[in-house]
Amino acid sequence: MSAAESRPVSIFDVAKLAGVSHQTVSRVINDSPQVADATRARVNAAIAELGYRPNRSARTLAGGAVRSVTVLTTDTSLYGTAETLRGIEDAARANGFTVLISVLDPAETYDEDEILARIPHDGAPAIVIAHDDTTVRAMRVLQKSQTHTTVATGGEHLGIELDGADWLVSLDDRTVAARATKYLLDMGHRNVHYLAIPSKASRQAGWTAALEEAGIEPSPVVHSGWTVGSAYEAALELVADPDVTAILCGNDDLAFGVLYAAHKTGRDVPGDLSVIGFDDSPLAAYHVPPLTTVDLDFRGVGRGAFELLRQKLESGGQPRPTWRSPELIVRETTGPADRRSAPKGKP
Amino acid sequence: MSAAESRPVSIFDVAKLAGVSHQTVSRVINDSPQVADATRARVNAAIAELGYRPNRSARTLAGGAVRSVTVLTTDTSLYGTAETLRGIEDAARANGFTVLISVLDPAETYDEDEILARIPHDGAPAIVIAHDDTTVRAMRVLQKSQTHTTVATGGEHLGIELDGADWLVSLDDRTVAARATKYLLDMGHRNVHYLAIPSKASRQAGWTAALEEAGIEPSPVVHSGWTVGSAYEAALELVADPDVTAILCGNDDLAFGVLYAAHKTGRDVPGDLSVIGFDDSPLAAYHVPPLTTVDLDFRGVGRGAFELLRQKLESGGQPRPTWRSPELIVRETTGPADRRSAPKGKP
DNA sequence: CTGAAAGCGCTAACAA
DNA sequence: TTGTTAGCGCTTTCAG
Numbered sequence: 001m002s003a004a005e006s007r008p009v010s011i012f013d014v015a016k017l018a019g020v021s022h023q024t025v026s027r028v029i030n031d032s033p034q035v036a037d038a039t040r041a042r043v044n045a046a047i048a049e050l051g052y053r054p055n056r057s058a059r060t061l062a063g064g065a066v067r068s069v070t071v072l073t074t075d076t077s078l079y080g081t082a083e084t085l086r087g088i089e090d091a092a093r094a095n096g097f098t099v100l101i102s103v104l105d106p107a108e109t110y111d112e113d114e115i116l117a118r119i120p121h122d123g124a125p126a127i128v129i130a131h132d133d134t135t136v137r138a139m140r141v142l143q144k145s146q147t148h149t150t151v152a153t154g155g156e157h158l159g160i161e162l163d164g165a166d167w168l169v170s171l172d173d174r175t176v177a178a179r180a181t182k183y184l185l186d187m188g189h190r191n192v193h194y195l196a197i198p199s200k201a202s203r204q205a206g207w208t209a210a211l212e213e214a215g216i217e218p219s220p221v222v223h224s225g226w227t228v229g230s231a232y233e234a235a236l237e238l239v240a241d242p243d244v245t246a247i248l249c250g251n252d253d254l255a256f257g258v259l260y261a262a263h264k265t266g267r268d269v270p271g272d273l274s275v276i277g278f279d280d281s282p283l284a285a286y287h288v289p290p291l292t293t294v295d296l297d298f299r300g301v302g303r304g305a306f307e308l309l310r311q312k313l314e315s316g317g318q319p320r321p322t323w324r325s326p327e328l329i330v331r332e333t334t335g336p337a338d339r340r341s342a343p344k345g346k347p
Numbered sequence: 348m349s350a351a352e353s354r355p356v357s358i359f360d361v362a363k364l365a366g367v368s369h370q371t372v373s374r375v376i377n378d379s380p381q382v383a384d385a386t387r388a389r390v391n392a393a394i395a396e397l398g399y400r401p402n403r404s405a406r407t408l409a410g411g412a413v414r415s416v417t418v419l420t421t422d423t424s425l426y427g428t429a430e431t432l433r434g435i436e437d438a439a440r441a442n443g444f445t446v447l448i449s450v451l452d453p454a455e456t457y458d459e460d461e462i463l464a465r466i467p468h469d470g471a472p473a474i475v476i477a478h479d480d481t482t483v484r485a486m487r488v489l490q491k492s493q494t495h496t497t498v499a500t501g502g503e504h505l506g507i508e509l510d511g512a513d514w515l516v517s518l519d520d521r522t523v524a525a526r527a528t529k530y531l532l533d534m535g536h537r538n539v540h541y542l543a544i545p546s547k548a549s550r551q552a553g554w555t556a557a558l559e560e561a562g563i564e565p566s567p568v569v570h571s572g573w574t575v576g577s578a579y580e581a582a583l584e585l586v587a588d589p590d591v592t593a594i595l596c597g598n599d600d601l602a603f604g605v606l607y608a609a610h611k612t613g614r615d616v617p618g619d620l621s622v623i624g625f626d627d628s629p630l631a632a633y634h635v636p637p638l639t640t641v642d643l644d645f646r647g648v649g650r651g652a653f654e655l656l657r658q659k660l661e662s663g664g665q666p667r668p669t670w671r672s673p674e675l676i677v678r679e680t681t682g683p684a685d686r687r688s689a690p691k692g693k694p
Numbered sequence: 695c696t697g698a699a700a701g702c703g704c705t706a707a708c709a710a
Numbered sequence: 711t712t713g714t715t716a717g718c719g720c721t722t723t724c725a726g
Contacts, residue, residue: 082424122356382695410720
């Protein structure tokens with residue numbers, strides 16, 4: 001109940017107060033079963049009275065079980081990244097783990113040492129949220145360095161052999177991307193264009209596959225940055241082309257940029273242009289019109305990544321999915337192709 | 348250049364290879380000036396050859412300078428929080444600090460011990476991103492506990508005496524809120540309503556002040572959660588009332604919810620309803636119509652918070668602002684009041 | 695300029 | 711069931 005003391009209280013202070021050895025105190029705070037109830041009670045009382053709290057550095061140094069994860073990522077502001085981080089944090093906290101975060105600059109190229117230096121010490125586990133080249137590279141470095149137990153999250157687009165990849169937690173966005181593309185095709189669109197996020201996208205692969213299956217030559221991918229603004233710029237030409245009637249976007253933000261470009265260009269959505277996003281970010285359902293998108297459970301992925309890590313740390317159990325599969329959520333930015341060339345304005 | 352060894356290489360391994368004492372190695376990695384250049388070079392060579400990397404736990408334990416901050420927050424997915432975190436991380440990394448993050452559940456009530464337990468050890472510094480009751484409480488606990496150097500970020504709404512609060516980095520959102528309200532009033536609106544985020548808002552205070560100055564009785568505040576969806580629900584009644592011609596929203600997400608509600612209700616923005624948000628989130632400029640909002644430099648606040656912390660840690664220099672002042676950004680969701688009941692569509 | 699000694703707070707052996 | 715003995719890897723002293 002008492003507040004802070006003038007200087008840190010250690011396990012020895014507690015031991016003295018409780019009249020036991022410091023080792024017994026250690027046992028108590030580590031929930032060791034072999035402590036007499038009476039002793040345990042006494043120690044706990046002392047702990048409470050002194051306001052004792054274990055020093056994590058000392059614990060780690062002394063070789064106790066690992067109790068922290070370092071998360072490597074490039075942009076904590078992106079929806080997917082933020083949600084994944086949140087999921088990791090949730091799971092980590094529930095397991096008494098501390099999470100450190102280290103953000104990499106996507107514009108920079110790091111060598112091995114620089115990546116490894118992000119981790120507090122050899123042997124400390126890490127999770128990398130891999131959504132771009134920089135993080136994918138970091139992931140590879142950590143994988144190679146056998147000193148760090150590592151788990152990565154990302155699409156299966158990472159250019160990595162998935163066989164036996166028991167360290168990758170990924171959403172099958174490739175399949176939904178194909179499904180979304182097919183959905184558009186089935187509505188009569190002659191072609192579907194793709195506005196890409198800056199990463200080797202499995203989403204793009206799914207899109208390509210769906211088009212090819214339909215015997216359509218995929219048009220050149222249009223590249224965008226991660227921001228709405230960059231998507232807007234990138235989409236301007238695209239939406240200006242009346243032959244373009246359907247656009248699949250790398251994520252919701254890009255979709256919003258496209259929608260804005262469409263608005264500026266006077267194209268009616270979904271009247272003569274259909275748009276699909278990825279993420280189902282909180283705004284998607286409340287956009288005007290509500291955005292057709294893919295529900296990606298990033299928070300679940302984050303939780304799953306931590307869970308996998310914990311298993312690897314403890315033994316090596318089989319990873320099991322703990323997230324929802326991506327699903328296409330049809331709202332109001334998609335429609336049949338035939339209404340093309342309708343004049344501006346809503347009905 | 349070499350990859351990982353089978354087991355961690357310590358300062359002693361380096362010392363042996365370089366033919367010096369481990370103490371000299373310590374001096375080198377701590378940039379001590381009193382090491383002969385030749386010795387330094389030899390040590391650095393050994394470090395490189397062995398791929399040595401200092402163990403942070405050991406460093407901390409041994410009483411070296413503090414090199415980590417714990418960030419306490421409730422929701423890393425909110426725009427403001429995410430940006431602040433980003434700013435902290437930027438500054439921290441630039442200074443060789445590690446950032447730990449610990450998220451609190453806004454729905455839970457923590458006692459002192461639970462808050463303190465979030466920090467790795469006594470004496471470790473913390474930054475709390477205080478945007479709601481839970482985090483404000485955490486901030487108070489840490490302030491009281493003299494063992495932790497603490498800095499908080501948040502509006503000046505925290506119900507705290509600002510006098511001498513050299514540990515609070517805040518944006519003057521109260522003043523802009525008043526300015527925004529006045530802006531609306533000056534455009535002929537008879538009243539301005541306020542849709543609040545879940546916190547004791549300085550924004551609300553600014554709004555109240557502006558209304559009172561204009562001799563207008565502030566109407567009851569409408570409360571919303573943090574999500575677009577909750578804002579939508581909360582705003583439904585409000586927008587249904589034709590006497591409501593202007594709404595100031597606690598943040599952009601709420602504004603989007605209001606905009607959607609307005610759309611659903613058939614009210615034209617800005618024709619017969621004006622809406623202002625807070626944040627200038629990336630989407631604001633690309634919404635249809637583009638959102639009038641307040642530019643809040645959260646990233647700068649985060650950087651400033653870290654800077655303040657560093658100063659407190661080192662000596663106690665004066666905190667100096669390192670962020671932009673909030674500014675009203677007029678876009679297209681605001682307009683004069685008199686056009687009320689004008690039919691849909693722009694000029 | 696460099697080395698030797700001591701110890702940070704804790705856990706992991708080993709005894710008792 | 712409990713206590714004792716060693717360190718973990720590093721940074722402080724303090725001597726040379």
